[in-house]
Amino acid sequence: MSETKAKVRAPKVNHETKAFWEATAKGKLNVGKCDECGEHYYYPRPLCPFCFSDKTRLAECTGNGVIYSYSVNSGKEPYTIAYVTLAEGPTILTNIVECDFAKLAIGQKVKVVFYDTGEGNAMPMFTVA
Amino acid sequence: MSIKGKAYIAGIYEHPTRLALGKTLPQLHAELAKGALADAGLSKDDIDAYYCAGDAPGMGGIDMIEYMGLNNVRQIDSTETGGSSYVLHVNHAAQAIATGHCKVALITLAGRPAADAQEGARFRGGGETPSAAGFEASFRPTIVNMYAMCAQRHMYEYGTTSEQLAWIKVAASHHAQHNEHALRREVVTVEDVVNSPLIASPLHRYDCCVITDGGGAVIVVAPEIMKKLKRPAVKILGAGEAPKHLMGGKVDLTYSGARWSGPKAFEEAGVNQKDIKYASIYDSFTITVLETLEDLGFCEKGKGGKFVSDGNLISGVGKLPFNTDGGGLCSNHPGNRGGMTKVLEAVRQVRGEAHPKVQVPNCDIALAHGTGGLLGSRMGSATVILGNQDS
Numbered sequence: 001m002s003e004t005k006a007k008v009r010a011p012k013v014n015h016e017t018k019a020f021w022e023a024t025a026k027g028k029l030n031v032g033k034c035d036e037c038g039e040h041y042y043y044p045r046p047l048c049p050f051c052f053s054d055k056t057r058l059a060e061c062t063g064n065g066v067i068y069s070y071s072v073n074s075g076k077e078p079y080t081i082a083y084v085t086l087a088e089g090p091t092i093l094t095n096i097v098e099c100d101f102a103k104l105a106i107g108q109k110v111k112v113v114f115y116d117t118g119e120g121n122a123m124p125m126f127t128v129a
Numbered sequence: 130m131s132i133k134g135k136a137y138i139a140g141i142y143e144h145p146t147r148l149a150l151g152k153t154l155p156q157l158h159a160e161l162a163k164g165a166l167a168d169a170g171l172s173k174d175d176i177d178a179y180y181c182a183g184d185a186p187g188m189g190g191i192d193m194i195e196y197m198g199l200n201n202v203r204q205i206d207s208t209e210t211g212g213s214s215y216v217l218h219v220n221h222a223a224q225a226i227a228t229g230h231c232k233v234a235l236i237t238l239a240g241r242p243a244a245d246a247q248e249g250a251r252f253r254g255g256g257e258t259p260s261a262a263g264f265e266a267s268f269r270p271t272i273v274n275m276y277a278m279c280a281q282r283h284m285y286e287y288g289t290t291s292e293q294l295a296w297i298k299v300a301a302s303h304h305a306q307h308n309e310h311a312l313r314r315e316v317v318t319v320e321d322v323v324n325s326p327l328i329a330s331p332l333h334r335y336d337c338c339v340i341t342d343g344g345g346a347v348i349v350v351a352p353e354i355m356k357k358l359k360r361p362a363v364k365i366l367g368a369g370e371a372p373k374h375l376m377g378g379k380v381d382l383t384y385s386g387a388r389w390s391g392p393k394a395f396e397e398a399g400v401n402q403k404d405i406k407y408a409s410i411y412d413s414f415t416i417t418v419l420e421t422l423e424d425l426g427f428c429e430k431g432k433g434g435k436f437v438s439d440g441n442l443i444s445g446v447g448k449l450p451f452n453t454d455g456g457g458l459c460s461n462h463p464g465n466r467g468g469m470t471k472v473l474e475a476v477r478q479v480r481g482e483a484h485p486k487v488q489v490p491n492c493d494i495a496l497a498h499g500t501g502g503l504l505g506s507r508m509g510s511a512t513v514i515l516g517n518q519d520s
Contacts, residue, residue: 069285071330073329081275
């Protein structure tokens with residue numbers, strides 16, 4: 001996975017999301033995985049949102065996905081918010097970075113890059129693959 | 130068990146202000162309650178049920194009940210589903226009346242985001258969603274870009290265009306020119322909308338609703354109370370409500386909770402889309418209206434762009450007159466919550482009391498729909514169908 005980039009705002013972490021965020025510091029993106037119904041889900045949480053089983057765990061992703069939708073925010077420093085559908089299935093909220101926003105399109109292949117928050121974790125963002 | 134015909138809307142009031150400098154939030158609620166009571170021909174002591182959302186000052190409805198001096202309240206509900214709350218409150222009030230728990234229910238909404246901004250106060254928004262917040266806030270979601278992604282996806286899947294979305298604003302502006310209280314009364318064209326600045330692609334400034342102060346109030350009563358009043362009876366025929374969310378990661382931004390709240394309301398009312406003479410559709414953004422119209426079944430999914438084009442939503446021109454007060458896109462969006470004003474204009478239409486230039490002839494059945502929260506993540510939808518005495 002990519003090395004970490006410039007600092008961004010740290011996420012709010014609680015005891016159920018701690019392991020997910022600690023893994024981001026090592027460049028790992030996880031989703032929730034239910035061993036009962038087999039679904040991958042996002043965001044990770046202790047009870048599966050599909051079958052309510054507690055036989056759940058984090059599952060590491062490849063970091064590859066496609067843009068499901070996006071919007072370029074106007075202003076002095078434009079940025080792009082997006083939903084990216086991961087190769088593992090779940091669609092996740094993120095930012096698209098380090099590319100020409102004018103050339104973005106739904107369906108574009110993207111890969112994860114991590115942005116250090118300075119607080120022991122990193123935000124998973126995506127750039128053109 | 131159904132609410133059909135078991136409750137009526139007897140009184141409404143909309144605050145004329147769009148900038149409430151010098152008025153407090155509780156004061157606005159109280160002025161709205163007073164206005165709705167006067168419209169109905171009822172007094173404060175008649176109120177035995179009070180409804181507000183989570184943005185009312187204090188704890189649930191308790192502080193406002195105390196402030197207004199409501200001494201006979203026996204039913205309280207402060208269900209919070211964002212801007213759709215007040216449409217949902219009409220449903221809950223009708224249910225409480227139908228089951229004999231109360232006879233005169235007061236619902237109020239008030240807000241002063243414009244005055245708060247001028248006075249340097251922080252916007253009173255809702256709290257962050259507990260565990261989800263960490264997975265969202267750092268990516269800088271805004272209200273606009275979270276709706277913009279819905280528009281982007283709808284365009285991708287169905288070929289919807291910015292020009293088609295613009296027609297929704299154009300229709301609202303045609304209506305707003307006749308509303309003396311509307312914040313923006315100028316009539317705009319499709320070109321005006323698509324040439325207005327991009328806020329969050331693909332949404333332009335004119336795809337977005339206005340930010341105003343103000344509010345509204347509704348009084349829902351039992352049939353025996355309605356009979357004693359002099360105002361035209363507006364019967365509650367049916368209602369539905371539903372949340373819609375991220376589905377554990379199986380995200381689909383092309384539809385809203387109206388997909389479920391609509392059919393429930395139509396079924397209870399015993400009417401279909403062709404019976405609806407007028408529709409108030411929550412218009413936080415043009416895309417909100419487009420997806421909602423499809424979800425309510427006014428057209429096929431994906432055909433909303435064609436449906437709203439060429440003035441089809443303009444009263445006297447098109448097949449489905451909508452938001453004849455100018456809606457959130459032009460008139461007001463009090464407290465950033467537009468569900469209340471959707472109910473108010475639907476009541477005016479059924480009473481035959483909308484502005485003569487936009488009144489729909491023989492408006493015997495109308496629909497009001499609210500959307501709360503973010504179409505792009507988690508939201509609440511509420512639909513109510515209203516009719517005249519003969520409906």
